Amino acid sequence: MTDYGDLLPVAHEAVDLARDMMRTLRPGVLTGKGDRDMASEVDFAIERKLRTFLAERTPQIGFLGEEEGTSGAGDELTWSLDPVDGTVNFVHGSPLCAVSLGLIERRRSVLGVIDLPFLGNRYFAALGHGAFADGERIHASRTGELTEALVAVGDFAVGQGAARLNEHRLAITAAFAEQAQRVRMFGSAALDLAWLAHGRLDAFVMLSNKPWDTSAGVIIAAEAGARLADVDGSPHTADSGATIGANEALLPSVLALVQQSAPVR
Structure with missing residues (x-):
């Protein structure tokens, strides 16, 4: 069985790059994606940066980005990136936005790293390894009502x-x-x-x-x-x-x- 935890270090490196870009770059020119929907310059910049980085570090894995689609030759494994999840929030200066990098194998998610750059939190998990926030194990709510x-x-x-x-x-x-x-x-x-x-x-x-x-x-x-x-x-x-x-x-x-x-x- 594949240990997807082996890919967490490279996923963290990629998300580190994206986090730093979100925290230091202004949204810049906005590109319309339809009625009241948009992408910022930062969306495109992060996606291009991570597409190149991950292609160099994991050439056997394909890549899917929200803004510019698919690339690479991964038949079974694909990185899936939302460079700025919550672009409207980001553009308006709200801290409720994220970098989201997942790994998909045959239509199921097997690894994920989410960074909240303006809240200072990093969430991550790999199949069979548990889930973590800022390095500490986390558990879902037990509320039943x-x-x-x-x-x-x-x-x-x-x-x-x-x-x-x-x-x-x-x-x-x-x-x-x-x-x-x-x-x-x-x-x-x-x-x-x-x-x-x-x-x-x-x-x-x-x-x-x-x-x-x-x-x-x-x-x-x-x-x-x-x-x-x-x-x-x-x-x-x-x-x-x-x-x-x-x-x-x-x-x-x-x-x-x-x-x-x-x-x-």
């Missing part, structure tokens, strides 16, 4: 079809507002999943699943004891349509509320 749960929901959709997509998101938000202890929207899936792993959130619901957003966070959360699923309750993979996480006791209640909140057609 929705009334005691702090729940984070993913961003609302923008662009074409956003009104239809947001029907379900709005319904879910309203349902959790009635039943959960509190609902939060932080604007960074990587941060949400890292905090789910750390027990700072009890549940996370995002009705999308882009590999650069989730590949690092889902393995960190899973290694911390959280369970990740699609809307139908099936185990989360790179092919899932949504990213829903909580501990084993709480997840059934979270899934039920998400499913019951689907708009009637």
